[in-house]
Each structure stands twice: as structure tokens, then as C-alpha cells.
Amino acid sequence: MGPGVPGMGIASIFYVMAALISPLREVVKSVRGESSAQRWMAVGRQFALAVGIVSSIVLLYLSIDALVSSGLLSPPDVADLPGHYPNWAYAVGILIALLLALALAAWVVKLRTRWGSIGDDAEMIADAYRASIPVHEDLRDHGNGRHRSALPQPVISLSGPGHDPAVINVTTATHHLPMRGRHLLEPIHA
Amino acid sequence: MVGAKPTLTCIIPAYNEAASIRDTVESVLSQSEPPEVVIVVDDGSTDGTGKLAEEAGAIVIRPSSGTGSKAGAQSFALPYVKTPFTMVLDADSVLSPSAVAELRSALMEDSETAAACSFVVPRSRRTIWERGRYVEYLYAFGHGKQIQEIYGHPLISSGCFSMYRTEWLTRVGGWSTRTLAEDMDLTWTLYRLGGTIRFVEGAICEPIEPDTMRMMGTQLKRWSHGFIQNVRVHRRGVLQKPMLRSIISVSFWDGMVASLFYLTVIPALVVVYGPWALIGYVIDLPAIAVPVLFAASKRREFIHALFSLPAFLVLRQLNAYHMLRAMFTEFVLRRRFDVYEKGH
Numbered sequence: 001m002g003p004g005v006p007g008m009g010i011a012s013i014f015y016v017m018a019a020l021i022s023p024l025r026e027v028v029k030s031v032r033g034e035s036s037a038q039r040w041m042a043v044g045r046q047f048a049l050a051v052g053i054v055s056s057i058v059l060l061y062l063s064i065d066a067l068v069s070s071g072l073l074s075p076p077d078v079a080d081l082p083g084h085y086p087n088w089a090y091a092v093g094i095l096i097a098l099l100l101a102l103a104l105a106a107w108v109v110k111l112r113t114r115w116g117s118i119g120d121d122a123e124m125i126a127d128a129y130r131a132s133i134p135v136h137e138d139l140r141d142h143g144n145g146r147h148r149s150a151l152p153q154p155v156i157s158l159s160g161p162g163h164d165p166a167v168i169n170v171t172t173a174t175h176h177l178p179m180r181g182r183h184l185l186e187p188i189h190a
Numbered sequence: 191m192v193g194a195k196p197t198l199t200c201i202i203p204a205y206n207e208a209a210s211i212r213d214t215v216e217s218v219l220s221q222s223e224p225p226e227v228v229i230v231v232d233d234g235s236t237d238g239t240g241k242l243a244e245e246a247g248a249i250v251i252r253p254s255s256g257t258g259s260k261a262g263a264q265s266f267a268l269p270y271v272k273t274p275f276t277m278v279l280d281a282d283s284v285l286s287p288s289a290v291a292e293l294r295s296a297l298m299e300d301s302e303t304a305a306a307c308s309f310v311v312p313r314s315r316r317t318i319w320e321r322g323r324y325v326e327y328l329y330a331f332g333h334g335k336q337i338q339e340i341y342g343h344p345l346i347s348s349g350c351f352s353m354y355r356t357e358w359l360t361r362v363g364g365w366s367t368r369t370l371a372e373d374m375d376l377t378w379t380l381y382r383l384g385g386t387i388r389f390v391e392g393a394i395c396e397p398i399e400p401d402t403m404r405m406m407g408t409q410l411k412r413w414s415h416g417f418i419q420n421v422r423v424h425r426r427g428v429l430q431k432p433m434l435r436s437i438i439s440v441s442f443w444d445g446m447v448a449s450l451f452y453l454t455v456i457p458a459l460v461v462v463y464g465p466w467a468l469i470g471y472v473i474d475l476p477a478i479a480v481p482v483l484f485a486a487s488k489r490r491e492f493i494h495a496l497f498s499l500p501a502f503l504v505l506r507q508l509n510a511y512h513m514l515r516a517m518f519t520e521f522v523l524r525r526r527f528d529v530y531e532k533g534h
Contacts, residue, residue: 003326005417006452006509011334011444012477014436018337025341039340042391046337049481056476075466095440102439106429122383125427126361129379132368134262138254139269 009091010098012053017095019050057088195294196274198353200225202248203263204281205256208237210398215246217284223291226273230281231263239281260349261372265364277353282398284313285351289393293353296388304358304385305377307347308393311489317401321498322505324399325482328495329502331391332485339389343433345441347380347387349373351395358385369423370528371416378424381434403508410509414516415527417445422520446517449510471503478502 026043029035067073200218204211211230218228230248232240234256244250251270257263264278275297277290289308296306309331315324338344347354349372362379365372377387400406421442428435452471459467479499486495519525 003323003330003413005414005441005445006448006506006513009444009474010447011440012474014440015334015337018341022337022340042336042340046333046340049333049484052480052484053477056480060473060476094443098439098443099436102429102435103432106432106435109426109429125379125382126363129366129368129375130363132366133265133363134257134259134367136253136255136257136262136266139266 010095013088013091013095016050016053019046023047195223195298197227198225198275198277198290198294199227199229199271199273199356200277200279200290201264201267201271202228202230202243202279202281203233203260203267204230204235204239204243205233205263206235206237207239207281208235208242210282211239211243212246213284214279214281215243215248218279218290219247220287221285221290222288223294225277225290227271229267229270231257231267233257233263233266259367259372261365261367264372268359268364271356271359274356275353276356276359277351278349279395280350280397283350284396286392286394286396289351289395290353292390292393296390297353297355299388300386301355302384302386303355303388304380304383305347305352305354306388306390306393307344307352308389308395309391310348310350310395310397312399313396314398314401315494315498318501318504319403319406320399320401321501322503323406325478325495325498325502326505328482328485329478332488333481335389336391338433338437339391341433342386343381343431343437344387344389345377345434345437346371346374347377348395350397351393358383367528369416369419370412371420374416374420375423378420378428378434381431382424382427406505406508407512410512411516411527414509414512415520417442417513418516418520419526445513449514449517452507452510453514475499475503 022043026035026040029039064073068075202211202214202218207214215228215230218224228248230240230243230250232243232250232252234253240250240252251267253263253266257266260280268276275294277293279285285308293306293308297303311327311331312320312324315321335344352373358380362376362383366375366379369375380387400409421438424438428438456467456470459470479496482495482499482502483492486492516527519527
């Protein structure tokens, strides 16, 4: 579950499992000299959280079980619902199947790439991405800004004392701007 | 003082942000290590945003006509960036005092690090939607994203506040509009080009989140379609990145199954088995609460987070509706949604 993406199982189990095995991974990284005390703290914190999450779920199920056993709760008869295993077992099974399917797909794509039927090199990726970047009309005659020496001067608003609040040219404007970094903007006018 | 650290330009795209732009610019300029240049792209505002930004100390660039999107506004400013590092910040966000310094340090640690992103938490938490988002962020940034960082693959370098090596941005040309989630598209493209992304827990960005159901719906519609569009664009390219493909796939699967479950399966079970089935809406609450309350207690907001948990359950239903609708529109109807609507 992430912002805007609802979730209720697979992703949570994935992160809990990842957190639980992260200390093992970190041991390997430590041996290789790629770890640090800061990383170990993050790993330890997430491991503890994962244990807390698992404990909270176990506690919830035990509580419900106790309430039902004591007769305080009487759930409907769900004997006709499919399955003889606990819900989490199905979720873990689906997660493992999903990850295996992905690994298989990756392997197939790798083979096809090796055989030359598909390609995904860096230049193709960058070109495809670049092709979808909007070219504003102000920059259209300037290679979308890639040729810096030929950049148009941006229009800047300046409303300080003695200036018309209407837009003025940056060459003039930067002499009056309060920003200490304005010199970094000026050299673009070649 | 910045010292020998690489210089930095901050790009703030803004459209009618008069209510917040001053706070945003002042928050940037009052950083422990402020950027050397702050550029506000006034993208056709009619409420005086540009003037307020300029008064607050920013350089204001105004395209001759509106770019129509956040990606467009940011890409418009990129050619004017001359510093080795570039950061983008939403015009409704403020930063913790050392946020810029922390991201700059993370970016400096390794030359292969293309981008760094921060912890995000809503600035205001009054309405049910803001509180729901607050819990959602505490869970996502306090747990999921931290594990992604441990495994070296944060899913998104968030568009509300991220810092990039300018050379990577110029290599790809800026921010694409082929999807409605330009930050996700850029992040996954950078991964595919061999770059790495860092998540820095100590840097905190506080944006204004949608405070009404309509505004939240507008944002979720864009996010849901953007996520699906990115999965379509990158589905083959991310396969060779094991951790990234796993994170994306479990998110996609969970988003689809959970949405179906909340909106169809649970109501059906209620009809068949009675109100008992309503427990399906809250059964995972303890598992959500543990990381949320832990993250909140670090911020000394335990009680606030505890009482915000129900709001999260409500927001989740809205998430489910928009995710299911986006999947149906994009996959079944094969109708691409590409209207950029501002929803904070």
C-alpha cells in the first residue's frame, strides 16, 4: 500500500518479509564492506516493526478466537467458504507465485533481448522519454533548450520599486533581483 | 555555508498559488544550506503568484503561454539551470530547515545517485481527507519506503520535493508528459538508465493536501491513471530490476485486488453472511497501526495519529474507487486519460 494505492495483503506481506530477511542481507553487505551503522539502524528498526506487525495480527486472531470460544461473539457459519488453510497462507502463496511469474517473465525477456528480437538499450530509453517532453513555443526554435548558447531570454516579472510590474527582460531584471545567485542565471545569454 | 558543495537551483512550478507561494519560497531561502538560485515558474497564474514569489526573493520566469502541466513548467525552467544539482518543490510545500542540506549530502555520496527524495507529511490535518492522507504517508514513508531504501529502490522520487543531478535531467531532457505521474515516470526511467535513487528520512517536506472529497478525487484520479500508465510504459523495462519489478508488481496486484475486494466482494459477503463481513474493512488495521503509530511517536504525534486512523479507512475506499475506475478505463475501455487537472 502506498499513497493513492489501496492495499490489504500482498504488498504488506511483501514488505514484512523483506524487512524480516533484511538483517541477513545486511550481514552479507557488511562482509563486503558496503554497510554502515546508519544502515544497520534502519534495518533493525524495520525488522522490529515487521515483528510488531506480525505480533499484532497474531494477537488480533487470538482475540477473535477467544471471543468466539467464550460465546461472546457468534460469527455466521462459513463452513461452506472455500479453503482449509488460514488466509495468510493464501496470501503468501499468491505472493510467491507472483514473484516467480515475474522472474520467469524477466528471464524470457532477457532471452529475447539476447536473440535480438527486442531491445532496451539506454539510448532507446532516453530517446523514447525525451520524445514525450513538451517543447514550449518559447523554446521551440532553440532545440528545447538543449543548445544553451542560443536560449531565448526568459520573461521575468519584477515588481520592485521603480519598476513596472509588467514583464521585463531578464537581462535587465537580473541586475535588480535580490537573489545572490543571479549570476548563475546571467551567463546563459551568449 | 555551502562551502565546496555543488551548487543548486530550485525550480518551483506554480499556477495560482498565491495562498502558499510566499511560505514556500521563504522556507527554501531560510534553509540551513539554501539553494544558490530559486526559480519560480509562474505558469499563467491570474492571482498574483509571480509577484508574491518575486517579493519573497525568487527569480520568476513566466512562459509566454501556460505549459498546461507541472511537468511542462519544470521542463520549461530546466534549460536555464546552470548548477550541478537541481531540486523541484511544489508551490504549496514547506521544508524542514535542513531538508535541502540532507538531500544534497545524499546526492553527493555517490556519483551514480541520480536523485534523492524526502519524507512527506501533510502540513494541515484538519479534515477527514487530510487526516487519512496523514496516516497513509506515515505508513508509506515510515515503513514501505524505508524498506525500499534498504533494498536500494525507492519506488518514486516524489514530485513534491526531490533533488537531482542536473546531468541526469539534461540527459533525459526534463519531465515527460506521456503519463500523468511525471515523477514516477522520471524515477523509473532513471533506474532503467542505471541511476540510483535515495530516500532520506530526515529531510521532511510538508505539502498542502486536498481537504475536500472533490479535490482529493481529482488528485487520486490523476495518481491512479498515472500509476497504470507508468506500468504500461515501463512494464518490460523494469523486469530486469528484480527489486523494482517486485515492488511495482505487488503494488499493482494489491491495488487491483484490494479495490475489487472493498467495492464488490465485501458488500457481497455482507449480503450473504450479514454484518460480520464488515470486519473485512478493518481486519488489517492493527498491521497498519504499528508502523503508523511508531512513525507518529517519533514526531510526538501519537494521539493525533491514533485518532486519525479511522479517516484512513475512509480515504482507502476513495482510493479503491479511483484505482478500479482507472484500471477499467485504461485496460478494458482502452481509453487513456491525459487531462492534467490540478488537485494540489
